[in-house]
Amino acid sequence: MSAFEYAPAPESRSIVKLQPSYGLFINGEFVDGAGSFKTISPASEEVLAEVAEASTADVDRAVKAARRAYEDVWGSMPGRERAKYLFRIARIIAERSRELAVLESLNNGKPIKESRDVDVPLAAAHFFYYAGWADKLPYAVPGWKPADGHSGADPRPLGVAGQVIPWNFPLLMLAWKIAPALAAGNTVVLKPAETTPLTALLFAEICQQAELPPGVVNIVTGAGETGAAVVNHPDVDKVAFTGSTEVGRIIAKAVAGTNKKVTLELGGKAANIVFDDAAIDQAVEGIVNGIFFNQGHVCCAGSRLLVQESVADQLLESLKRRMATLRVGDPLDKNTDVGAINSAEQLSRIKALAEIGSAEGAERWSPACELPERGFWFAPTIFTGVSQAHRIAREEIFGPVLSVLTFRTPGEAVEKANNTPYGLSAGIWSEKGSRILAIADQLRAGVVWANTFNKFDPTSPFGGYKESGYGREGGRHGLEAYLAG
Amino acid sequence: MTATISPLSEVTRSDAALRTFLHGLPGVDRVGADARAAGLGTRSIKTTAKAWAIDLAIRMVDLTTLEGADTPGKVRALCAKARQPDPGDPTCPPVAAICVYPSMVPTAAEALRGSGIHLASVATAFPSGQAPLKVKLDDTRAAVAAGADEIDMVISRGAFLAGRYLEVFEEIVAIKEACGKAHLKVILETGELVTYDNVRRASWLAMLAGGDFIKTSTGKVAPAATLPVTLIMLEAVRDFLDTTGRQVGVKPAGGIRTTKDAIKYLVMVNEIAGERWLDPDWFRFGASTLLNDLLMQRTKLATGHYSGPDYFTLD
Numbered sequence: 001m002s003a004f005e006y007a008p009a010p011e012s013r014s015i016v017k018l019q020p021s022y023g024l025f026i027n028g029e030f031v032d033g034a035g036s037f038k039t040i041s042p043a044s045e046e047v048l049a050e051v052a053e054a055s056t057a058d059v060d061r062a063v064k065a066a067r068r069a070y071e072d073v074w075g076s077m078p079g080r081e082r083a084k085y086l087f088r089i090a091r092i093i094a095e096r097s098r099e100l101a102v103l104e105s106l107n108n109g110k111p112i113k114e115s116r117d118v119d120v121p122l123a124a125a126h127f128f129y130y131a132g133w134a135d136k137l138p139y140a141v142p143g144w145k146p147a148d149g150h151s152g153a154d155p156r157p158l159g160v161a162g163q164v165i166p167w168n169f170p171l172l173m174l175a176w177k178i179a180p181a182l183a184a185g186n187t188v189v190l191k192p193a194e195t196t197p198l199t200a201l202l203f204a205e206i207c208q209q210a211e212l213p214p215g216v217v218n219i220v221t222g223a224g225e226t227g228a229a230v231v232n233h234p235d236v237d238k239v240a241f242t243g244s245t246e247v248g249r250i251i252a253k254a255v256a257g258t259n260k261k262v263t264l265e266l267g268g269k270a271a272n273i274v275f276d277d278a279a280i281d282q283a284v285e286g287i288v289n290g291i292f293f294n295q296g297h298v299c300c301a302g303s304r305l306l307v308q309e310s311v312a313d314q315l316l317e318s319l320k321r322r323m324a325t326l327r328v329g330d331p332l333d334k335n336t337d338v339g340a341i342n343s344a345e346q347l348s349r350i351k352a353l354a355e356i357g358s359a360e361g362a363e364r365w366s367p368a369c370e371l372p373e374r375g376f377w378f379a380p381t382i383f384t385g386v387s388q389a390h391r392i393a394r395e396e397i398f399g400p401v402l403s404v405l406t407f408r409t410p411g412e413a414v415e416k417a418n419n420t421p422y423g424l425s426a427g428i429w430s431e432k433g434s435r436i437l438a439i440a441d442q443l444r445a446g447v448v449w450a451n452t453f454n455k456f457d458p459t460s461p462f463g464g465y466k467e468s469g470y471g472r473e474g475g476r477h478g479l480e481a482y483l484a485g
Numbered sequence: 486m487t488a489t490i491s492p493l494s495e496v497t498r499s500d501a502a503l504r505t506f507l508h509g510l511p512g513v514d515r516v517g518a519d520a521r522a523a524g525l526g527t528r529s530i531k532t533t534a535k536a537w538a539i540d541l542a543i544r545m546v547d548l549t550t551l552e553g554a555d556t557p558g559k560v561r562a563l564c565a566k567a568r569q570p571d572p573g574d575p576t577c578p579p580v581a582a583i584c585v586y587p588s589m590v591p592t593a594a595e596a597l598r599g600s601g602i603h604l605a606s607v608a609t610a611f612p613s614g615q616a617p618l619k620v621k622l623d624d625t626r627a628a629v630a631a632g633a634d635e636i637d638m639v640i641s642r643g644a645f646l647a648g649r650y651l652e653v654f655e656e657i658v659a660i661k662e663a664c665g666k667a668h669l670k671v672i673l674e675t676g677e678l679v680t681y682d683n684v685r686r687a688s689w690l691a692m693l694a695g696g697d698f699i700k701t702s703t704g705k706v707a708p709a710a711t712l713p714v715t716l717i718m719l720e721a722v723r724d725f726l727d728t729t730g731r732q733v734g735v736k737p738a739g740g741i742r743t744t745k746d747a748i749k750y751l752v753m754v755n756e757i758a759g760e761r762w763l764d765p766d767w768f769r770f771g772a773s774t775l776l777n778d779l780l781m782q783r784t785k786l787a788t789g790h791y792s793g794p795d796y797f798t799l800d
Binding site for chain 1: 520535
């Protein structure tokens with residue numbers, strides 16, 4: 001017990017009106033699905049609601065509704081009119097931000113301070129940002145010239161987008177997918193992750209509140225089979241997926257030989273590179289943010305720390321001291337830094353890889369922390385003495401587990417950072433500007449952060465190299481994936 | 486973060502050695518430091534934790550009056566308030582110290598006798614420090630002789646910014662000697678040092694020279710104390726303890742007016758330097774108006790309702 005014991009400071013749940021059951025959102029209405037499943041709070045295993053499971057036939061209804069909305073209303077609506085709906089959605093998200101944040105933390109397990117300060121504001125920001133693009137699409141495509149020669153014609157949308165999103169940032173990933181699709185004039189059928197459907201369903205309510213024309217946004221809940229039905233539906237023109245590389249491969253195969261356009265946002269094993277001239281205290285913050293933000297359930301997490309040997313001991317000592325102040329527990333407590341692991345399945349995967357790390361000879365360390373009895377929990381963990389040959393240096397753990405490797409020269413740092421099948425993100429820590437630029441140039445990663453980590457902004461494109469996927473989301477580049485040109 | 490030059494006394498043998506050491510300290514990334522301070526500022530301190538923090542903050546206040554218009558009457562009134570901040574509530578603790586100009590020390594010493602409350606005096610040509618060393622030393626000795634047991638000195642920011650680190654160092658050493666048994670707080674005047682790298686270097690310089698406390702500001706220059714600057718100084722005292730085994734205190738001063746702010750500082754002390762510093766011997770608030778807000782929040786917490794400012798004494 002420390003001298004300054006922070007009293008519990010829970011955010012109230014009362015703002016969220018949970019319904020006992022939720023239907024599918026098709027053609028502007030909530031309808032029954034073929035089956036149903038329970039969704040829980042990973043922090044307590046409490047059942048929150050019963051959610052409809054969409055069958056292939058349900059998905060077909062949703063795609064048909066999206067097609068009708070595309071042809072009758074949305075595809076031909078002037079951009080400036082579409083923008084009004086997007087601005088309205090953005091404002092409602094901002095207005096209902098507390099409700100969305102509490103629901104997100106309940107269903108996902110992430111700390112309320114993150115859903116409140118990161119997920120929800122960024123989701124609103126994405127809608128605001130793409131709302132601004134809706135009537136400026138000719139400027140989104142470099143060198144755009146209308147085929148028929150008359151000025152003012154916009155690049156054409158693709159049609160119906162089938163979108164499948166992960167459980168780590170349920171509302172934010174929804175915003176990343178839906179905002180650019182709608183701005184460009186597409187209609188969507190979106191499948192949220194099986195374990196985190198609730199904020200997507202609240203978003204469906206927001207679409208009703210914004211009086212979005214029926215069928216423009218359809219939400220079909222369910223597991224892998226529902227997702228496959230969305231991806232494989234013959235009348236889907238565009239597939240957008242964020243999730244594991246394993247599923248990404250299946251999707252790439254499924255759409256091969258069709259006319260569907262695809263963007264894939266997959267896994268990562270990012271290197272966070274700390275040079276000996278780094279601002280050490282801030283680098284430690286960046287390392288902590290890089291791997292323990294959102295329990296490490298982040299595709300661009302800085303899961304490999306590459307630290308220059310000459311400062312390694314000193315840095316690790318600081319890192320451990322800092323980790324000892326992380327507060328693990330109730331996601332709804334405003335002082336919680338690290339929340340619950342999203343599912344039993346994910347927890348067992350993290351545990352298994354951590355066991356492998358120990359078995360391979362790496363040294364495992366966690367601060368003393370009491371974990372709640374119920375729910376899915378994993379203490380923040382670091383492995384030192386890791387080498388490139390270890391599985392924990394190569395495989396994506398997708399949890400609060402950091403692998404620490406050392407290097408001696410800048411060349412070695414680059415070599416190790418790039419020696420991975422992934423290439424989503426990387427971090428560089430140095431007080432020397434010229435070094436940052438030189439190293440960033442050599443890293444094969446879609447996003448390179450300098451003296452910061454896990455910073456997201458709707459204006460900035462995001463995406464990977466190699467097995468981290470293809471296509472870019474965010475910024476002007478994010479629109480191109482939804483335009484036929 | 487510790488620069489491992491051993492023994493540390495070697496680093497002050499010449500201007501060049503001192504410069505090499507101070508410039509060899511890890512840099513501070515301003516954006517990152519600001520973000521960390523802001524992040525800690527979002528901690529939510531409620532109920533029992535808040536009550537505990539308010540009482541600790543009261544016990545950490547250096548109740549200050551540093552005006553040209555100060556009179557013995559004003560100082561006596563302040564001393565009475567220091568002893569008994571809330572006359573209506575005997576459970577309210579006294580403050581840590583009174584902080585006045587040297588000419589007011591005899592009056593304050595008389596008024597505080599037997600209370601256990603420390604008596605701090607600013608000295609060394611406060612607030613600018615622009616006077617010959619001899620004047621500064623006399624200023625210090627006079628304050629100590631009159632009864633001050635804590636001296637708040639200012640460093641020569643001009644010399645520091647000109648890179649004459651050894652001169653600044655030697656001046657602090659001389660003042661420390663003139664203090665005798667009195668504790669020495671070294672005011673960095675961070676608002677004039679401007680960069681966080683300078684704040685870190687000045688902190689180490691003051692600690693190497695024997696300062697018992699490092700203090701942000703005189704309160705006469707804006708910006709005075711800020712959360713990020715205090716963060717840098719808390720990191721410095723933490724690292725200095727690791728390196729040398731000697732603990733140095735921290736005193737943010739100027740601009741801290743609300744309970745909410747004070748609690749943010751205490752959270753930062755707790756999570757950056759550690760709970761060893763959660764003690765009036767190692768952390769102080771230099772403030773004049775903060776105390777009344779602490780008292781008002783204390784009463785609110787105990788009774789459930791706010792009384793107006795008229796229910797708390799002006800001084």
